[in-house]
Every structure is written in C-alpha cells, then in structure tokens.
Amino acid sequence: MPPTAVTARQAFDAIKTACSNCNLRELCLPIGLEDDELKRLDELVSTRKRLKRGEYLYRSGQGFESIYAIRSGFFKTDVLIEDGRDQVTGFQMTGELLGLDGISNEVHSCNAIALEDSEVCAIPFSHLEGLSREIHTLQHHFHKVMSREIVRDHGVMMLLGTMRAEERLAAFLLNLSQRFKARGYSPAEFNLRMSRDEIGSYLGLKLETVSRAFSRFQEEGLLAVHQRKVRILDTPGLRKLMTHQRG
Amino acid sequence: MPPTAVTARQAFDAIKTACSNCNLRELCLPIGLEDDELKRLDELVSTRKRLKRGEYLYRSGQGFESIYAIRSGFFKTDVLIEDGRDQVTGFQMTGELLGLDGISNEVHSCNAIALEDSEVCAIPFSHLEGLSREIHTLQHHFHKVMSREIVRDHGVMMLLGTMRAEERLAAFLLNLSQRFKARGYSPAEFNLRMSRDEIGSYLGLKLETVSRAFSRFQEEGLLAVHQRKVRILDTPGLRKLMTHQRG
DNA sequence: ACCCGCGTTTGATCCACGTCAACCTGCCGA
DNA sequence: TCGGCAGGTTGACGTGGATCAAACGCGGGT
Numbered sequence: 001m002p003p004t005a006v007t008a009r010q011a012f013d014a015i016k017t018a019c020s021n022c023n024l025r026e027l028c029l030p031i032g033l034e035d036d037e038l039k040r041l042d043e044l045v046s047t048r049k050r051l052k053r054g055e056y057l058y059r060s061g062q063g064f065e066s067i068y069a070i071r072s073g074f075f076k077t078d079v080l081i082e083d084g085r086d087q088v089t090g091f092q093m094t095g096e097l098l099g100l101d102g103i104s105n106e107v108h109s110c111n112a113i114a115l116e117d118s119e120v121c122a123i124p125f126s127h128l129e130g131l132s133r134e135i136h137t138l139q140h141h142f143h144k145v146m147s148r149e150i151v152r153d154h155g156v157m158m159l160l161g162t163m164r165a166e167e168r169l170a171a172f173l174l175n176l177s178q179r180f181k182a183r184g185y186s187p188a189e190f191n192l193r194m195s196r197d198e199i200g201s202y203l204g205l206k207l208e209t210v211s212r213a214f215s216r217f218q219e220e221g222l223l224a225v226h227q228r229k230v231r232i233l234d235t236p237g238l239r240k241l242m243t244h245q246r247g
Numbered sequence: 248m249p250p251t252a253v254t255a256r257q258a259f260d261a262i263k264t265a266c267s268n269c270n271l272r273e274l275c276l277p278i279g280l281e282d283d284e285l286k287r288l289d290e291l292v293s294t295r296k297r298l299k300r301g302e303y304l305y306r307s308g309q310g311f312e313s314i315y316a317i318r319s320g321f322f323k324t325d326v327l328i329e330d331g332r333d334q335v336t337g338f339q340m341t342g343e344l345l346g347l348d349g350i351s352n353e354v355h356s357c358n359a360i361a362l363e364d365s366e367v368c369a370i371p372f373s374h375l376e377g378l379s380r381e382i383h384t385l386q387h388h389f390h391k392v393m394s395r396e397i398v399r400d401h402g403v404m405m406l407l408g409t410m411r412a413e414e415r416l417a418a419f420l421l422n423l424s425q426r427f428k429a430r431g432y433s434p435a436e437f438n439l440r441m442s443r444d445e446i447g448s449y450l451g452l453k454l455e456t457v458s459r460a461f462s463r464f465q466e467e468g469l470l471a472v473h474q475r476k477v478r479i480l481d482t483p484g485l486r487k488l489m490t491h492q493r494g
Numbered sequence: 495a496c497c498c499g500c501g502t503t504t505g506a507t508c509c510a511c512g513t514c515a516a517c518c519t520g521c522c523g524a
Numbered sequence: 525t526c527g528g529c530a531g532g533t534t535g536a537c538g539t540g541g542a543t544c545a546a547a548c549g550c551g552g553g554t
Contacts, residue, residue: 079405083490087405101401103394110401129387133380140376146393147350153400154348154357158326158334160407161451165541196502204408209541211503227502227550243330412511443532453512458533474520474532 018042019121027095027183028069029123029145032137041138044127045069050119057098057112057120064102066122070094073118074193077101078201079110088202090152091115091176091194094183099125100149115193160204163242168203169213170242173223177232188235192228265289266368274342274430275316276370276388284382291374292316297366304345304359304367311349313369317341320365321440324348325448326357335449337399338362338423338441341430346372347396362440407451410489415450416460417489420470424479435482439475 019030020038030038048071051057057068057075074093080086089110092098102108103125132139159168181187192199196207196214203210214225222238224231232238266277267285277285295318298304304315304322321340327333336357339345349355350372379386406415428434439446443454443461450457461472469485471478479485 079401081405081490085405085409087401087408089401089404100394101398104391104398109398129383129390133383133386136376136380139380143376143393144351146390146397147347150393150396150400151348151351151356153397153404154326154334154336157336157400157403157407158328158332160404161334161448162332201408206542207502208504208543212541215503243328442530454532455513455534456511459511462533 019045022071022121024069024071024095029097029138029141031141033135033141034137037135037137040131040135044131045121045123047122048119049122051114051117053114053116055114057114058102058108059111060108062108064099064106064108064125066124067097067099067102067128068112068120068122070096070098071119071121073120074115075112075118076115076194076198076202077110077112086201087204088194088198090156091202093179097145100146115198156202165203165205165209166213166216167242168205169199169210169217170222170238172199172203173230173232174235174238174242177235187232189229189231192230266292269318269368271316271318271342276344276385276392278388279384280382280388281384284384287378287382288385291378292368292370294369295366296369298361298364300361300363302361304361305349305355306358307355309355311346311353311355311372313371314344314346314349314375315359315367315369317343317345318366318368320367321362322359322365323362323441323445323449324357324359333448334451335441335445337403338449340426344392347393362445403449412450412452412456413460413463414489415452416446416457416464417469417485419446419450420477420479421482421485421489424482434479436476436478439477 019025019028019041020035022028022030025031025038030041033041047066049057049068051073058064060079070092072094074091075098076088077090077092077098078086078088092112098112098120099108101110128138128142132142159171163171176190176192177187180190194202196210199205200207200210205213214223217223217238218225220237222232222234222241224233266272266275266288267282269275269277272278272285277288280288294313296304296315298320305311307326317339319341321338322345323335324337324339324345325333325335339359345359345367346355348357375389379389406418410418423437423439424434427437441449443457446452447454447457452460461470464470464485465472467484469479469481469488471480
C-alpha cells in the first residue's frame with residue numbers, strides 16, 4: 001500500500017481528535033468502552049490544544065468548564081499562595097487527566113503548566129457528565145479516575161508527612177519509572193522534564209537537598225544521573241531505601 | 248401539640264434512615280435535590296450503622312462497596328505501611344463522606360476509625376451510581392464532593408510541603424474552627440477529638456512539637472488550651488501567623 | 495567558536511524539629 | 525480514697541535539611 005493510497009479522508013481522520021483512533025485509549029478515559037460507546041465519546045472530545053513548553057493550560061482562579069486528557073507531553077500542577085510559597089501538587093503525563101480540581105467550585109484551584117511541548121484533548125465537563133449518565137462504563141471509569149487521584153494524594157501526604165529526603169526522592173523516581181514503563185518506555189532510563197527546584201517543591205525539599213540526594217544515590221551506585229538524564233541501576237536498592245530506613 | 252400526638256408512624260419515620268428528614272441534608276449528599284429526588288435518595292441509603300469510639304468503619308484492604316455519610320460523630324482516616332509508619336490523611340465530621348478512596352480499586356486504601364461514638368449512613372456505591380445516572384443534580388453534586396476532596400488534599404500537601412510547625416497547627420485549628428462553625432457550633436471553642444499524636448501525624452510533626460506549639464500559642468494569647476479543650480482568642484492572629492511568617 | 499546565563503553541584507554553617515527522658519495531670523477502676 | 529496509667533507537658537540535646545555562598549557546566553544565541 002503506497003503512501004499515495006492515503007486518501008484525504010483518511011488523512012483528516014488521522015489528524016482529527018478521536019478517542020477511537022487514539023493510541024492512548026487503553027490508558028485514558030475510554031478504558032473498557034465498547035466500539036459504539038467509543039464513537040460517542042469521540043463526539044464530545046471536540047477540541048485539541050497544543051501547548052509549548054512553559055505555557056499554562058489553565059490558571060488558578062480561571063473558570064472551569066473542561067477537563068483535559070494529555071495526548072502527549074508532560075505537565076505540572078501547582079498551587080501558590082500570596083506570600084510566595086508554592087507547592088507542586090503533581091506531575092502528569094500522557095493519558096492522565098488534568099482539571100479535576102476545578103469541578104468543586106467551577107473554578108480551577110491550581111495552575112497547570114506544560115513542562116514540554118504538549119497536546120491535550122479538552123473534554124467539556126457538562127458533556128462528560130451527560131454522556132456518563134448514559135454510558136455506565138464511562139461513568140464508573142471516571143469515578144475510578146477521581147478516586148485514584150485521591151489515593152495518589154494520600155500517598156503524597158504519606159511521603160511528605162513521614163519520609164526523609166532520600167526516601168522521598170527514591171519514591172518519586174520509582175513512581176516515575178513505573179509510569180514510564182506503563183507507557184511502553186524504559187523504566188530504567190528517562191529524562192526528567194522538571195527542574196530540581198520543581199522536584200523539591202513536589203517533595204517538600206529545597207533544590208540543594210534534591211541535588212545532594214541525587215549525588216548520594218549516584219555514589220552508592222543506585223543510579224546514574226547527568227543533569228536531567230536518569231538511569232536507574234538498582235531498583236530493589238531504591239525500593240529498600242524507600243520502605244526500610246527507620247530508626 | 249402534646250407529646251402524645253406523636254404517632255408510632257412518626258416515631259418510626261424519625262428513627263429510620265432517611266435523607267429527607269435528616270438535618271444534614273444541606274451539608275451532605277442531598278444538596279440541591281428536589282423533594283421527589285430526595286425521596287428516591289432515601290431508598291438507597293438503606294443501612295445505618297453505629298460505631299463506638301475506637302471502632303473501625305472499614306480497614307485498608309477490605310473490599311469496597313459503600314461510601315458512608317457521617318450522621319454524627321467524628322472520624323479519622325489513616326494509611327499505614329509495613330515498616331510501621333502511619334499517616335493520618337484526614338479528620339471527618341458530620342455531613343462529610345467517607346470511603347471515596349475505595350472506588351479506584353474496589354478495595355479500601357485506608358482505615359477509617361471513629362474518634363467518638365458515631366453514626367453513619369451506608370450508601371451502596373453501585374446504587375449511588377445508578378441513581379446519579381438518573382438525577383443530574385445528584386451526579387453533579389457527587390462529582391463536586393470528590394473534587395473538593397482532591398482540592399482539600401492539595402491544601403494538605405501545601406501545608407506539609409511548605410509550612411513550619413506553628414503555621415501548620417494554626418492552619419489546622421482554623422480549618423476545624425471553620426468546619427464547626429458551618430455546622431452551627433461555636434467556631435471559637437471546641438473539643439479536639441484527637442490526640443496530640445494524631446494531630447502530629449496529620450501535620451507531619453511529632454506530638455511533642457504539637458504540644459509545644461499549643462503552649463506557645465497560649466503564651467502569646469492566641470488561644471486557651473487545656474488538654475483537648477481549645478478556645479480560640481485571636482483568629483486574625485492565627486491567620487496572620489499562618490500566611491505571613493516567611494524569612 | 496565564543497560568551498553569557500541559568501540550572502545545578504558542592505561546601506560550610508545554622509536552626510527547627512526530632513529524640514530521649516523526666517515529670518505532670520486527669521481519669522478510671524478497685 | 526487511692527493507685528495506676530495513658531496522654532500531655534517540658535527540658536536538654538542531637539541532627540537532617542535549610543540557608544548562604546561559591547563555582548561549575550551545559551545549552552543557546554551571536
């Protein structure tokens with residue numbers, strides 16, 4: 001089948017937003033939907049949006065009307081308060097949803113910023129609610145996604161509340177590793193999309209502490225770091241460090 | 248209308264679980280429902296359950312099938328990991344929902360423990376999903392509740408990630424105060440239902456640090472504490488301490 | 495190829511909170 | 525009434541991570 005066999009129609013289909021031909025459908029909202037249900041989901045995922053590195057997808061205080069599924073790229077969400085403090089509340093990658101925080105008050109309660117050039121599908125929330133009233137599977141899956149976010153947050157609370165610096169970083173790296181793996185990338189070698197400062201903010205540490213922890217892991221042969229390039233050499237070692245180290 | 252005018256039927260109605268005559272209906276799931284919708288919600292809130300102080304409502308790992316609305320009492324939720332660490336992830340009071348964490352994996356991911364004698368309404372989750380497919384208002388309200396939980400968790404992350412001990416305690420007390428107020432109790436004077444250790448776990452501090460912070464607030468005239476009895480004397484002072492104190 | 499600037503690394507010092515330990519206090523049961 | 529004890533307070537001391545400061549090195553622009 002030579003390239004010339006690609007019709008205009010096919011080219012259009014390939015470009016247009018559609019869950020049914022998105023290779024993330026096993027990762028994203030459509031999980032478990034039947035073909036005909038998937039077609040209906042296509043209808044509501046109307047808008048696709050590209051963002052350059054550093055661009056805001058939404059800002060705290062802005063009106064909420066859509067949630068966003070990440071098609072490609074990498075984001076962070078953060079909260080900031082008047083006195084200048086800010087807390088990175090999460091890093092989101094391909095297939096994950098952004099904007100769930102906005103549902104409660106119809107206003108976004110954090111900022112979402114692209115850490116690399118990215119693309120998202122905007123899903124008007126009222127449409128999603130409408131469709132999930134009709135498609136049980138979609139409804140249930142959406143509830144699971146929200147619940148998973150709550151569970152994840154509890155994990156971060158545990159991390160921030162009880163772990164020491166190196167344990168936090170180990171937990172962070174293992175989590176990233178596992179998520180890259182789930183997306184078909186190497187769990188052992190990846191590029192960090194965020195700065196030491198952003199990692200620090202997420203982990204409740206200063207960038208110097210993060211940097212030192214990286215250096216220490218390297219000394220101990222747990223991983224190889226060079227700037228933002230990380231190669232994990234000893235996953236069990238990291239895991240042990242994360243759970244054990246008490247007293 | 249003398250007491251004898253209370254019929255058996257009315258007495259029964261007063262006792263039986265029913266959102267439509269629950270005085271929490273403005274606080275709890277039924278918010279915004281029409282009378283006829285409220286009646287339908289009554290049907291699904293089938294079971295009421297009493298718990299004594301210290302009893303578990305559910306445990307981490309247990310199968311999930313219901314969420315719970317607190318009718319009266321006070322709870323904590325916590326997560327614990329093998330090595331003995333535990334993190335209190337929240338304190339819940341009248342009108343709040345418990346169990347949202349269980350939706351994601353059909354298994355509870357934390358423990359819920361009554362901190363005083365309490366009563367909850369069990370809401371079978373599949374029924375709730377069913378009904379919320381029919382009642383838009385209920386669906387939307389439920390989504391808001393879940394989203395609010397996410398936003399709350401972000402607030403705790405901010406607290407754990409960026410605040411110093413006294414700021415954390417101030418934030419905690421102001422939050423409690425505001426929630427008591429919303430329930431018609433005094434925002435200035437209340438009894439803590441939890442120990443210093445539990446507060447510490449929630450705030451990522453040791454009980455000694457919590458105790459010292461209390462003493463310091465007392466010295467500074469911000470509040471009067473005696474054991475678990477707290478009287479807030481200077482709300483603006485606490486608020487200032489919470490947001491300002493940088494450098 | 496060079497320079498400039500930001501993100502990162504590394505070192506020296508400081509301090510908030512943790513740790514350890516003693517003591518206090520209100521409560522409950524005998 | 526008393527004794528025991530769990531929870532809370534207070535003090536002395538240690539330490540992990542923050543802070544301050546300096547130097548490094550990579551990437552982008554000219």
